[in-house]
Every structure is written in structure tokens, then in C-alpha cells.
Amino acid sequence: MGRGGTLSDSVVRKAFLAYAYVLIWIALSFTVIVYNKYILDKKMYNWPYPISLTMIHMAFCSSLAFLLVRVLRLVEPVTMSRELYISSVVPIGALYALSLWLSNSAYIYLSVSFIQMLKALMPVAVYSIGILFKKDPFKSNTMANMLSISLGVAIAAYGEARFDSWGVFLQLGAVAFEATRLVMIQILLASKGISLNPITSLYYVAPCCFVFLFLPWIFVEYPVLKESSSFHFDFVIFGTNSLCAFALNLAVFLLVGKTSALTMNVAGVVKDWLLIAFSWSVIKDTVTPINLFGYFLAFLGVAYYNHSKLQALKAAEAQKKAALADEESGRLLEEREGDGLGRKNESQD
Template sequence: MSAMAAPREHDGADEHLMELPSMRNPDPPPPPLPAAPPRRGLNFHPAVYVGFWITLSSATILFNKWILSTCEFAFPIFLTTWHLVFATAATQLLARTTDLLDGRHRVKMTGRIYLRAIMPIGLFFSLSLICSNKAYIYLSVAFIQMLKATTPVAVLVASWALSLSTPSLRTLGNVALIVVGVIIASWGEIALDATGVIYQVLGICFEATRLVMVQRLLSANEYKMDPLVSLYYFAPVCALINGAFFLVLEAGQISWVNDVMGKVGLPMLTLNACVAFALNVSVVFLIGRTSSLVLTLCGVLKDILLVVLSILIWQTEVTLLQFIGYSIALAGLVWYKLGPEKVLEHLVLLKQAAMEGRALGVVAVGVVTVLLVGVVWYAFSGPEGGGV
């Protein structure tokens, strides 16, 4: 949604050291270096951890959309502030009662570093959360996922702008497919809302800047953190920043009785914060237990699943042009994340597995095929008769 010792082209490997409570990064976090040691008593099959991550990541996004759009609770800054306050309290509790945050003892955090590095990153963290959640008021989950496919492109441009890597035409060519796919998908969007698009684009830009700043911070070994430790340090400052934005922009409009308790309710808000925080915990157990290929493909599967669920839950209309554009963008995302050599290598392995009749290969291809056919069938023959 993971570090380097010298400037290099961004390859997406550092993007998800910090899993945001209310954002849905386009793919799961690649395993950091060094890999987290296995935890005693929790050595399940990697598929279990991947399944939990996909479930919690999708649930967080859909839950936020339901609160902000379906419940008409138009206060995204309040919601993100609540997530961060909850995350602050939860990480402090876990630090004192479990070993999940023992990694913080290896981080040489000082007051100077906190002020000069953590707080600026926290500002972009907060802006990213606010804009991303604002977009859910105006746009469908399906279209937002399509726009988010451009996040690696924004990160690449931000790394060039901040001189973290050297501009390369080859790298630009590798991400061109993502841009082309998203443009096609956007052209086919039926319920296009300019305000929502602006908020989502700003959210992607803020998030890209944050990720590059984190990458720069983590270039030193003493500042490497897993997702939960990073949340331990960033949640308090982000809660304060978001709280300030809330006081200025939403506090005068929100009603505790009519909006907070009437439209959503404290139990539902607490459950929402728990799901968002559980996503961060699931990332800690996921990292280091599977390959970058599996994580990248699971991220793509999660994005497709969200599009399908958006169609099923909110009867979102997905046009044929969007389907084609998003497919192109996802193919470009896999190509960019893994690199041409890795993609071709795994295609050869998949072909060999299919020819040898291996059950796993047949099942994987079958599941993907059924999923894609289901998307097309429902989008074009569902109850709303999604058009082209």
C-alpha cells in the first residue's frame, strides 16, 4: 500500500509500510526487508493471511462508503479523525500489553526527527485521508478503484520531483499502460462528478508525496518500521492535524444527536474503527509470508472484487468501455510492479503448470475466468441493465 539505500527508480516496493485506516491501497504491502520473524502460535497457511487482508481491506472501503454515502453522513474529516484517535489509543494499548509493537524499540526516534520528518509526513497522511474519503461522497467505489490504479504513476512522478530517483523514459513507458487504461475507464464513466474526481486526484497526489517522503525517511536502517509501528508514531500527530481541520471545516455543521447518533450511531462507528484498525494488524502478520508476485496479484484481485461488490451493493453501472479500460490499467499495474522479465517468467511457469495438468494452475485460471465473466454478465445484464 517496504526501502532503499540509494536513489533508484520507484518500483512500488516501499508503498505500503503504513497502511492507512480508511484508504484502500491498490495492492497489498510487499514484504519488507528484513522479513518479519514468524509469530509463535499463528503459523497458518499464507492463504489465510492473504484472505484476511483482502477481506478487511475490502470491508474497510465498503464500510466507509456506506457510512459517508448510504447513511448520508457527509463528514469525512470527522470519520478520519475518529479512525486516527481510535488507532492512537489502540496502538498505545497494544504497545503495553503485547509484543506486536516491540519493533518500535529499534527505531531511533528523537524529538528533532519527529518534528522534521514525522509531522510533515503526517500532514500529507491527513490530507490524503480527508480527500480520499471526501471522494466517496461523490463517486462510486468502482470508479474510485479505477482512478486509484494511477497511484504508482503519481508516486513515480513525485519521486522524480523530489529527486529521489532519476527520470527514465523506459520507466515512464512501463506505466503508460496504466494511464491509458484509466483514461479509457474515465471516458466511459456514466456518473462522472468533477468534484469527486478532483478530491480523488488530490488524495492520490497527497498519498504519492507521503509515500516518497516515507521512502526517504526509511533510507536509513534505524528508521525502518513495520505498518503497525509506523501507525504508532503517525496516528497521534495525524489525529491532531485532522482534528484541527475538523474544527475549522465541519465542527460548526455537525450535530452529535442528529448526525453522529442519528445517522450512524456510536456502536457502528466503533465497529468501523475496529475494522480499519484490524486491517493494519492483518498487514503485520501478512508481510514476509508470501512472494511479491502473490501479493501483487492479490491486490489486483481485491480491486476487481471491490468493483464487483460495488455493482452488487449499489447497482453501480459499469460500461463496456470502463471494463476494457480498467482491464488495461490492471494489466499495466502488474507489468509495472513485477517488471517485464518477471511477468514473462511467470507466464512461462503458468503455461508449464497448465500443460502438466497441475490442479493449482487450473483452479487459479478457473477462478479468475469465472470472476471476470461474472463482472461482465452482471454489468451488462443486471437489474439496472448497465449500458455501453
């Protein structure tokens, strides 16, 4: 009874922690998205400088990561040569810079709800780029699923009341660069046995990302900011916004590290629905029935995709357990045959 009670308490505790990680990640992701929209939207805080905002985030995250790694030494840095940094981290930093720049730019032109609908294309982009780089095999049923997600997003776009072609282009570009970054992490880092947690990831990637953002900032936003005499840097707004962005990186590590990437994908769908509801009810963005119908179709496609991945993981785990069981059985059989042969030799003596 005691053992059963202990097991039950352990299961309940693990489930409680898993839900806590999910809720923390949803809350922080929700906050960062709405906060960025508030800062960048011309009808709200009215500071439409997405490169500058992203650079502030990267400078804050770089400084805090450096403090934790080099000064306080709370996190051990990864052993990395200059050649590996240039060949692996620099391309990932460039892709991350482009993804953040374009995604933040989209908030100026599109509603929060429509942006979340467009983000449903992420599995499509990741799978397509995975095939392009020969990371994933082509499967007709998976591609059909990707087409169903794309169809749902297309219907949602058709029903969008505030459709903006440039905003859609920016958000689709952000999805493409982010998907490429995720695939490149697997190819350039994971395949070489290098694993970065959010602190070490920011320690290595954030400064590189800052440099790549600085180059377009000089030509695109700096001249405009230089001519604007009315702007005064608000440390409270930008400080809390950057702190939320840093905390979100930690929440991603907790969620994926303590549960799985699949859990984050499922939680992301819940977050998207919450953001759509918030965008409609609080920000007063227009959400049409065609919007919802199209996104519901995309949602079904994403849900099926996550279900398929879960079944594949379970099958791989079962296959791994069966292989270990066969190996153990073979080892025991060899030991018994060895013992039998030893006894036979002893009887002959």
C-alpha cells in the same frame, strides 16, 4: 524420503500461510472500503463527514496502539529523538491525514468501482514523485508503461456514468498525497535505518495525523455537526468500523512482512476487480463497457509494471548471490594459496 516429505510439507505450509495472509488482507481492505462507503454515502447511512470519520479512526488507532506499546508493553517503541520526530514523522503524518481525508471524501461523490479504477494511477504517481525527488531513475520504457496506465484510466473516466469532477479531483489528490507519503517514508525513515511496524507506526503517526485533521475539522465540519441535533453517535457502527481499520493495518504488516510489497500489489489488483464486481452487482452502481475496457488497459499496464519489478528483484537477488559466491571462491583460493605457501616453507626448513 523423510527429508523430501518434510521439505514438501514446509513448502506447502509456507504457501498456505502466504495465501492466508493475502485473503485476510483482501477481506479486510474490501470491508473497510465498503464500510466507509456505507457510512459516508448520502443514499446509505448518510453521515457525510469524512474528516470526522477519519479522526475517529485515528483516535481509535492511537488509543489502541498506546495501550499495546505503553501499557501492555507487547510492542517495543522505536528510539526516536524529538528532532527526528518533527523532521520525519510530522511530514508523513500530514501527508497521511490529507490522503485519508481526500480518499474518504471521494466516496460521497463517486462509486466504489470508479474509485478503484482511479486508484490504478498509484504506480504512476509513485514513479513520478520518485523521479521528482531523485529516488528513482528516469527510464523511457517505464514511463511509456506509466502513460499506458494513465490512458486506460482516462478511458475509464470517459465512460463513467456518474462522473463528478469534484470527486475525481479529491481522489486524484488522495493518490498524489499517498504516493508522496510512500516516497517520503523511504527518504525520511528507511534511509535512516528506522523501520516501523503497524503498531509503532500508528503509535507515532496516528496522533500527529489526528492533530492535522483537527485543524480543518474545526472550520469545515464542526459548525455543521454542532447545528445538527438529529445525530447520535452509534458506538456499534463507528466502533466496528474503526476496529476494521486497525485490523487492516495489522494485515498489511503480515502481508508485506511475511511475503513482499509486490505480493500486496498483485493482491490489490484482485481486490479491485472484486470491488468492481460487488459495486455493480450489490450496490447497483453503473459500470459501462467503456469503464471496463479502460480499466482493463490500465490493469494490463499495472500487471506489466509488477512483472518488471519482479524481474528486477530476481536479477538483483541473482547478482547478490553471484557476488557472495565470488567472494567465497576468492576466500577459499586465498586459504589454499596460504596453505601451499606454508607447506613450501616447511619443506625448505
